[in-house]
Amino acid sequence: MQHDPVLHSKTLGADLRALRKARGLTLQDIADRLGRSVGWVSQIERDLSEPSITDLRHIAKLFDVPVSLLFGTPQAAAEEAGYVVRAGARRPIGSGDSGLVEELLSPDLSDDFEVVHSTFQPHSRIGEVVTRPTQEVGYLLSGKLDLIISDRRFTLTPGDSFRIKAEPFEWINPYDDPAVAIWVIAPPVY
Template sequence: MQIGKKIKNLRLKKGLTQEELGERTDLSKGYISQLERDLSSPSIETFFNIIEVLGCSPKQFFDEEERVQKVVYDKDSQTFFAEVEKGYQIRWLVPESNEKEMEPIYLMFKEKGEFKKFEPSLSETFGYVLSGRVTVYLGSRIYVAKAGESIYFHASEAHQLVNDVDGPTELLLVVTNSYL
């Protein structure tokens, strides 16, 4: 069992950053990162504190249900997070997709909303603009896609998605997970 991946998955489901989890557990962001990558092992006390903050009991954490391939995911299995300050909402369409090769999400920007800035990685990003318009900042270049158009890029440079129009923008995004 990879404890770090389970901790990361629970953290993402709660909509917490590594820094926020660290603040709530009196641990550093760096230590949380090491735990999630299975580079360090927590003490029992620290482990119980982390899963308590993440809303999980030890039994739930260690239960290994029979792994049957799931194909259809209903709306109730999706995880939702809203970032009011930056003006976006994200819905993870497949639970635990951060542990899979692809992570499909639905992203909705409010007027002038912007997604967080991402550092370079080995990931690839595909997006389909359902409505509105999205601006992609990729390194020093800027690209614009409107409703009905697609975006596709390697995340080898710093990047960000922004809604620069009056009114909302909706996207379907699929990002490959890079295991750095």
């Protein structure tokens, strides 16, 4: 079986470690679920080995993240790497299927939180109620967005902020304009 190495950012290992820890999984858990050795998973997390495209697809499926998240971003200037994310170098996250376009504003997933730029397309709605073991805070930059948290509906306008603490929530943009928010999630889920 031949594996084609994939070019990825130098943060792939750190991102995988952060995803694993955020989900409370051990190296052994990941190895078992992928049918690989603990050593192989450890080498990927330490950026000592590059997974194949097929491996990346399996890893993305395991963590329920888009495979595009694992491909990394354009290289940042050496003095900016890990500190600055330029507007044209944001990593797209999520599938966009429900009308939500997300970009990672954090340099990687190795922090205790992640910061996401979210654009909710007009007349879009999340497909299901979401409950995750996180604390989330958001700030609406533009547009209007309806947010339902624990069966309470709120209409947000620019300048409004919100918090979700491991509660069921969903979002709806029934309006004619996109809504744009900055969303902070701890621990990282993407």
